Amino acid sequence: MKGAASTMRAELIGLAGVVERNVYLTKRYFLWDVAFFLWTVANTLTIVFIAKGFEATGATLDVDRATTSLLIGAVIWAYLGIIFEFLTETVAWERWEGTIEYTFMAPLSRAMHLAGQGVFAIIYGLARAALLFAVVAFFFDLSLPNANFLAALLVVAVASISFIGIGMMTSVMPLISPEKGMQLGFIAQGVLLVVSGVYYPVEVLPQWMQWIATISPATYALEGARAAIMEGAGVTSMWEHVWPLIIIGVVSVPLGLWVFSRGERYAKHHGKLKRSG
Amino acid sequence: MLDTAEEITIAPVPGNGSVTAVEVVDLRKEFVRRKKRKTGFGRERKRVAALDGITFTMRKGETLAILGQNGSGKSTLVRLLSTLLLSDGGSVRIFGHDAYREHRAVRRLVNRVSVEASFFKKMSATENLSYAARFYGMAPSQTRDRIPEILERVGFPRDRLGDSMENLSRGTQQKVALARALLTSPVLLLLDEPTTGLDPRSKLEVQQFIREIRESHDATVLLCTHDLAEAETLAERIGILDAGRLIALAPADELKARYGTETLEEAFFAATGKTLEDEGEEDDE
Ligand SMILES: Nc1ncnc2c1ncn2[C@@H]1O[C@H](COP(=O)(O)OP(=O)(O)OP(=O)(O)O)[C@@H](O)[C@H]1O
Numbered sequence: 001m002k003g004a005a006s007t008m009r010a011e012l013i014g015l016a017g018v019v020e021r022n023v024y025l026t027k028r029y030f031l032w033d034v035a036f037f038l039w040t041v042a043n044t045l046t047i048v049f050i051a052k053g054f055e056a057t058g059a060t061l062d063v064d065r066a067t068t069s070l071l072i073g074a075v076i077w078a079y080l081g082i083i084f085e086f087l088t089e090t091v092a093w094e095r096w097e098g099t100i101e102y103t104f105m106a107p108l109s110r111a112m113h114l115a116g117q118g119v120f121a122i123i124y125g126l127a128r129a130a131l132l133f134a135v136v137a138f139f140f141d142l143s144l145p146n147a148n149f150l151a152a153l154l155v156v157a158v159a160s161i162s163f164i165g166i167g168m169m170t171s172v173m174p175l176i177s178p179e180k181g182m183q184l185g186f187i188a189q190g191v192l193l194v195v196s197g198v199y200y201p202v203e204v205l206p207q208w209m210q211w212i213a214t215i216s217p218a219t220y221a222l223e224g225a226r227a228a229i230m231e232g233a234g235v236t237s238m239w240e241h242v243w244p245l246i247i248i249g250v251v252s253v254p255l256g257l258w259v260f261s262r263g264e265r266y267a268k269h270h271g272k273l274k275r276s277g
Numbered sequence: 278m279l280d281t282a283e284e285i286t287i288a289p290v291p292g293n294g295s296v297t298a299v300e301v302v303d304l305r306k307e308f309v310r311r312k313k314r315k316t317g318f319g320r321e322r323k324r325v326a327a328l329d330g331i332t333f334t335m336r337k338g339e340t341l342a343i344l345g346q347n348g349s350g351k352s353t354l355v356r357l358l359s360t361l362l363l364s365d366g367g368s369v370r371i372f373g374h375d376a377y378r379e380h381r382a383v384r385r386l387v388n389r390v391s392v393e394a395s396f397f398k399k400m401s402a403t404e405n406l407s408y409a410a411r412f413y414g415m416a417p418s419q420t421r422d423r424i425p426e427i428l429e430r431v432g433f434p435r436d437r438l439g440d441s442m443e444n445l446s447r448g449t450q451q452k453v454a455l456a457r458a459l460l461t462s463p464v465l466l467l468l469d470e471p472t473t474g475l476d477p478r479s480k481l482e483v484q485q486f487i488r489e490i491r492e493s494h495d496a497t498v499l500l501c502t503h504d505l506a507e508a509e510t511l512a513e514r515i516g517i518l519d520a521g522r523l524i525a526l527a528p529a530d531e532l533k534a535r536y537g538t539e540t541l542e543e544a545f546f547a548a549t550g551k552t553l554e555d556e557g558e559e560d561d562e
């Protein structure tokens with residue numbers, strides 16, 4: 001009993017250690033993060049201007065509504081990018097620095113190691129997404145009197161658990177293929193968003209894509225965030241978006257861990273963890 | 278020992294009083310090597326044995342040096358002992374714990390220094406050590422004083438505590454690597470060419486420190502090295518690995534007597550059947 005408690009304590013300290021390390025890295029690479037953020041702002045603007053562009057060509061639409069809807073899509077796109085990037089870096093960055101063997105020979109369990117990476121990704125990603133939203137909303141002078149940001153944050157946070165599960169699966173690539181492997185994260189991000197109604201309602205998609213949409217956590221994150229920010233839906237009415245996310249999370253996290261542990265086994269069998277020496 | 282360390286049993290060997298630290302039985306590891314086919318189509322896959330049935334034991338508190346040419350399997354052995362590789366046969370037990378089935382217990386007991394320092398280069402020594410210690414369950418309250426203390430003991434300059442690793446010399450980086458390994462109070466320390474590439478002074482400092490650890494920590498040390506003098510002065514027994522086989526394992530004096538040579542170097546060449554001229558041709562890295 002005492003043994004289990006001290007193991008749990010050690011595991012939580014280890015999880016905090018992963019977060020701690022990412023805080024150090026973020027501090028050291030702060031200017032890069034700022035530069036990358038500016039790039040994201042520019043990218044987001046190009047998408048959000050599409051609504052204004054349509055209006056200018058004579059189309060009739062509620063520009064503020066369309067702008068907000070596109071903005072939510074773009075922010076979630078950027079957020080998902082950050083989550084997958086952090087998860088993929090669990091392996092890729094450490095391989096590059098040469099610390100990977102030291103991390104993988106530590107007694108910290110892989111579940112807690114990846115969870116630590118996920119926790120930091122969510123905290124960093126949500127803060128960045130909020131800032132991105134604020135900057136672009138300010139730029140377009142969007143007034144969102146009804147918006148319920150707390151509810152939007154809640155639904156995105158719950159969806160993030162599933163995103164982490166999927167991220168674990170994509171982060172396995174750099175483990176088994178040392179040279180390349182970052183690409184799988186981009187593919188997952190793209191596929192997930194294309195079917196999830198990132199800049200359009202899911203209903204406009206072909207039927208088979210709509211089926212995939214129902215198992216994509218991004219679908220519920222986008223629907224929930226739009227309902228909260230555009231219609232002012234409250235925390236309690238988020239349930240309809242949250243329950244499917246819980247189910248997807250309960251499946252994807254253990255699946256992600258399983259895939260990762262298979263990858264780790266493969267790497268340890270074939271000597272893929274080493275960098276040199 | 279750390280107070281957060283979980284209860285990990287260290288089993289005594291029945292019969293005599295000494296404790297077996299490492300027990301390796303018929304350990305095998307193969308790697309697949311791909312070669313371009315002569316025809317130019319596709320690649321040929323060839324399995325190469327990096328370790329070809331190694332058996333030995335180490336007693337608690339012992340220092341064992343492993344000598345061997347490039348590609349003889351030293352690092353592969355170290356990786357198998359530190360759970361970074363899965364074997365293709367045989368077994369590894371560290372203080373009675375199977376390296377495969379009880380990897381968590383084994384990881385708690387082992388730490389390692391490799392030829393490359395391996396740190397997050399933009400982070401400082403203190404930062405690198407802090408997060409690494411967390412992975413071993415050490416809370417900030419335990420590392421706050423201990424990290425500067427241990428860095429001081431390895432001779433790390435106090436005024437460089439905040440510098441990023443990339444600005445430190447290789448010798449200094451290697452001292453930080455030693456500090457990182459010691460921080461978790463390992464009972465088995467795996468040193469894979471810890472002094473390769475260091476200047477003579479740094480080398481001596483690191484060697485002196487290894488001696489100190491052995492005495493003060495009662496640690497068991499496996500030292501892979503190309504430095505024969507280092508092996509002779511630090512280790513009680515010397516093992517010679519040759520193409521994945523452990524062809525000799527005995528105290529230096531016994532090795533010299535066995536091969537009828539004056540120096541360990543001559544004994545090494547006699548054992549591996551190679552002269553100085555052959556050396557270096559077989560570089561597989
Ligand atoms: N991860 C790996 N993938 C493929 N082959 C490997 C791997 N690691 C080692 N080998 C091969 O196994 C053999 C033993 O390598 P190892 O690194 O253990 O040698 P070593 O004794 O440490 O050499 P050195 O003195 O150069 O460090 C070599 O032929 C090497 O090419």
Ligand SMILES: [Mg+2]
Nearest residue numbers: 277351352469
């Ligand atoms: Mg080596």
